[in-house]
Each structure stands twice: as structure tokens, then as C-alpha cells.
Amino acid sequence: MNSRPIMAVPSVFAAFDEDGDGKVSASELRRCMEATLGEDVSEEEAAAVLVTVDVDGDGLLNQKEFSRLTAGAGAQEEDDADVKRRCLREAFGMYASSPTEDTITPASLRRTLSRLGSHELGVEECRAMICRFDLDGDGKLSFDEFRVMMMA
Incomplete structure (x- = not known):
């Protein structure tokens, strides 16, 4: 069940990479979150989510970071509290x-x-x-x- 969303990531990534630059910005992520969650998401909330998986710190998500975000919402993240805390600490530091x-x-x-x-x-x-x-x-x-x- 977990492999299905991961297999769909390239097409989902391409759909939300509106300008085709190979990166998803906070505003593109916001639209993605609104579409998948069905509710309004502020630019600030999207930016806060983005920084939690933005490994290279460029303020944008590449496909690997994006796939980590889409796959990371499940039980695997719950099992890895240390990684979650480290990501939050890095985001906080920004x-x-x-x-x-x-x-x-x-x-x-x-x-x-x-x-x-x-x-x-x-x-x-x-x-x-x-x-x-x-x-x-x-x-x-x-x-x-x-x-x-x-x-x-």
C-alpha cells in the first residue's frame, strides 16, 4: 500500500511544479496541500511544512524532498521521532x-x-x-x- 503513493510521486511532482523548474516552491506546495487536504492553507503554513523536508536548505523542494514529504505522513515518521525532532529543530533554526x-x-x-x-x-x-x-x-x-x- 505504501509503494503506490511513492510510484505516483513523479507525476504528482510534475503536476505541482507549475513552472517546470524541477523544484516546488512554498506557493506551489500550498496549492498542492489545498488540493489534497481540501482546505485553505496559508503561504506561511506551506513554508513551514516545506522547511521540514528541505534538506539542501534552498527554500524549494526537489523531487527527492517532495517524495519524502508525500511518503513521510505515515507510520514510518511516527517510528522515527528523532528524525522528526531534528527536522523540526532545523526548521526552527531558520x-x-x-x-x-x-x-x-x-x-x-x-x-x-x-x-x-x-x-x-x-x-x-x-x-x-x-x-x-x-x-x-x-x-x-x-x-x-x-x-x-x-x-x-
Whole structure:
């Protein structure tokens, strides 16, 4: 049963690689997620998913990374909690305010989202996004808060 989605990955990948550049961007992934999940997915949510499997860190998914994403939603990921945590840690690091600070601030979130192509968000919108998962009320996301957000 697990081999069927993997066999379909090249055609699915090609369908969502709208510009044919061999990479799936966050906006292309968003459309993919909307089509498969049947619900609206924000650009930020798609970007957050993308960074969890973007091994080479270029902000885009190649076919191998895309297949890891499509195959990784099953039981195999549940068995490999360490890999999942490492991927979340890497994604968190992209958004962290600095390499030495272990939090995501509204400014660092805006900066990273801008790099990923979401230029329309201001610091206040980023502050509101953080506020939803800021469990301790300090105005920043710790790794544990980020993990809760990504698992929601």
C-alpha cells in the first residue's frame, strides 16, 4: 500500500511544479496541500511544512524532498521521532532570531517569511501569528512552542 503513493510521486511532482523548474516552491506546495487536504492553507503554513523536508536548505523542494514529504505522513515518521525532532529543530533554526538565541521573534519570523517570498506580512501580522502559540506570553516562540505549533 505504501509503494503506490511513492510510484505516483513523479507525476504528482510534475503536476505541482507549475513552472517546470524541477523544484516546488512554498506557493506551489500550498496549492498542492489545498488540493489534497481540501482546505485553505496559508503561504506561511506551506513554508513551514516545506522547511521540514528541505534538506539542501534552498527554500524549494526537489523531487527527492517532495517524495519524502508525500511518503513521510505515515507510520514510518511516527517510528522515527528523532528524525522528526531534528527536522523540526532545523526548521526552527531558520526562523530563530539569531544562531545564539533560541527563540523566534516577530521580526525574525517576518525576515524568514520574506526570504521565502511572503513579502506582504508586516511585523504586527507576525506578532499575531506568534501570539497564537506563545504559551508563556513572552512574545516569542521557544522550540517547544514551535513544536506544538507544527504538530497542530
